Amino acid sequence: MxxxxxxxxxxxxxxxxxxxTAADFTPETGVAAAMAWSAATRADEAISAYLHIPFCDKLCWYCGCATSVPNGYRRVAEYVGLLLKEVSLRGRAMGPHGGIGHLHFGGGSPNILNPNDFLELMDALQRHFGLRTGAEIAVELDPRTMKPGQVPTFARAGVNRVSLGVQTLAEDVQHAINRIQPRDMVVALIEDLRGAGIDAVNMDLMYGLPYQTTQHVVEAARFAAEMGAARVSVFGYAHVPWFAKHQRAIDENALAGLHERFTQARVAAMTLEGAGYVAIGLDHYARADDTLAIAAREGRLHRNFQGYTDDPCETLIGMGATAISQFREGFSQNLKDRKAWGEAVTAGHLPAERGIAxxxxxxxxxxxxxxxxxxxxxxxxxxxxxxxxxxxxxxxxxxxxxxxxxxxxxxxxxxxxxxxxxxxxxxxxxxxxxxxxxxxxxxxxxxxxx
Ligand code: SF4
CATH class of the missing domain: 1.10.10.920 (Arc Repressor Mutant, subunit A)
Incomplete structure (x- = not known):
């Protein structure tokens, strides 16, 4: 650098x-705007949907996501019940549209859901929105906490893309971030997914983690390429302990300096590009035959809340606490407080809290x-x-x-x-x-x- x-x-x-950006959203743009904008869709337009599952079985100390560790599955089940209510409310609030073309389950760790709960959500989305033929259905997965029977359930539900949180393969780094995830565990999950017909496997990697070296980053990038990941995102660890309190568990003295971070990002890029991946925007890499690389080549790349995408939709309906919806007219964010979000949907209101026209x-x-x-x-x-x-x-x-x-x-x-x-x-x-x-x-x- x-x-x-x-x-x-x-x-x-x-x-x-x-x-x-979300930092510019204000409470003046609330429920009324969300209602009006939802009703203004066009009959022939494909829409996108995002479901936020704000729970994880274990908390990684580097995490900056809106998530928490539930005290037993009962809290997750309650949340699913409320999410089903929101799916129904949102579906009824929509104007005519052509169905969901891109569906994304994010979090948190969506694989915390029991297979039956996942299927129930899929069924509700089908009933209240409709899924287009060939829709992309993507789920973020934590390889450490997959449940028995989950992979076949995803395949049966039509999931055709998954993102695996890998971050690093280095054991000492994994200990320092409270995320122990042996390489073999990831390999076995990828084999299971492919065996079930889910071939598009994305991987998330990180640089700038405590005790992480340039060599560690190269190893992880090589691993992603060897496993044939369709897309690889390489995020720099953002140390913001004033915002994400659990990051205080990370030893600041073990974090790489600026020059080292820069080098780590560069070697990840060089390793992936050397293996044939196409660099996409700021921090994504895609296999040349992946739809993201094709969209980049054809000038059809977009950027939305999920990062880089080939999804051209103008309407994205975010559901779940904190989720953000995007409309032609502006952005609308759901209540961040889970209790308040649940009370709103129980009362039959769109749980919008803030936004911007x-x-x-x-x-x-x-x-x-x-x-x-x-x-x-x-x-x-x-x-x-x-x-x-x-x-x-x-x-x-x-x-x-x-x-x-x-x-x-x-x-x-x-x-x-x-x-x-x-x-x-x-x-x-x-x-x-x-x-x-x-x-x-x-x-x-x-x-x-x-
Ligand atoms: S699994 Fe993902 S969302 Fe959950 S704590 Fe770890 S990094 Fe955060």
């Missing part, structure tokens, strides 16, 4: 899985940001033309990008901003030039750039 990048690398920047300026910047985050390049004038606004509307962003050009984080040629390969990891910093709401993010609202 160039020394001139250090001040930027230590700056807090959003992940830009949406624009505006998009302004024309938000749409323009969102388009520019998504283009840059997906392609590492954006032509500001082209975006202005596409959105039918004067071509100087993003001049401020170009000025900000020229500042970053001085240290080599991007190139600006006319109205085109390009992020060079060596600065891919700093992509969010360049994207922030297009962000009018959080141009210099408050230090504790987001994680650092590297």
């Amino acid at each position: 160039k020394d001139a990048w250090i001040p930027y690398a230590t700056r807090a920047v959003p992940r830009y899985t949406s624009y505006p 998009l302004t024309p300026d938000d749409r323009l910047r969102a388009r520019a940001l998504e283009t840059l985050m997906c392609r590492l390049e954006v032509d500001a004038a082209e975006i202005c033309a596409e959105m039918d606004v004067p071509d100087d509307r993003l001049d401020g962003a170009l000025d900000a990008a020229r500042e970053l050009e001085r240290v080599g984080l991007c190139h600006v040629s006319g109205t085109v901003v390009t992020v060079p390969e060596e600065a891919r990891i700093m992509l969010r910093t360049v994207a922030q030039c297009f962000d009018a709401r959080s141009p210099a993010a408050a230090p504790q609202r987001h994680a650092k750039a590297v």
Whole structure:
């Protein structure tokens, strides 16, 4: 990493899985907006759905997700009962639409659900929304806590993509993050999944974990390639103990410094690309025959709350506590407090708590940001033309990008901003030039750039 990048690398920047980001949501945009926007879908449009399962059998100390360890399955079962109510409420609130084209179960660990509960949720989604033929049905899995009979249940329910949390194979690192997961356990699960016909297996890896070395990162990336992972995401550990209290269990002295983190991210990229993977945006890698790599080649890549996707949908219905929905008109987030969320759905109300209605300026910047985050390049004038606004509307962003050009984080040629390969990891910093709401993010609202 160039020394001139250090001040930027230590700056807090959003992940830009949406624009505006969740930090800009306000309570003024609540239930009424969620109702109106849900009803405004188009009869021929495919929609997407996300179900949040906020439970895990064990807590990993690096985790930044909205999850907790339940005291027995009774709490999970209660949550499923409430989630079924929300599926029904959301289904009834929708205008005409063409059914679910992409369905994602995330968390937490969705495999904490008993097979019958999972099937009941799938059945409710089919009844209240309808699943399109060939829909992508994806589930995040924790290999350590799979239950007997779960893989065949997923296959029977039509699950056709899974994401395995692998993170690292190094034992001492696994101990330091409270996630003991032998390599053989992951291999056996992948064999089971493939045996059941679920071939699209994604893997999540991490760098910057306590005691993690560059060699550990290379080993994990090689493993992902050897196992033929369809997609691999490589996230940097974000140490934000003021936000995620359990991260206090992580020894800060065992964390890699900035240069080492940068090197770890680079070796992961080099290992995966050396094995034939295509680099996608900030932190994803896809096998050349995977739909994500094909979408990238064809300029159809998108970015949403699940990261990079080939899903072009404009309506994503998030269900469960904290889940975020995306509409053409804006974003709407469910109540974060699980009790309040449950009370709302029991009372028959959409459990929306906060959100934001998009302004024309938000749409323009969102388009520019998504283009840059997906392609590492954006032509500001082209975006202005596409959105039918004067071509100087993003001049401020170009000025900000020229500042970053001085240290080599991007190139600006006319109205085109390009992020060079060596600065891919700093992509969010360049994207922030297009962000009018959080141009210099408050230090504790987001994680650092590297
Ligand atoms: S399994 Fe995933 S969601 Fe659960 S605590 Fe670990 S990292 Fe967080």
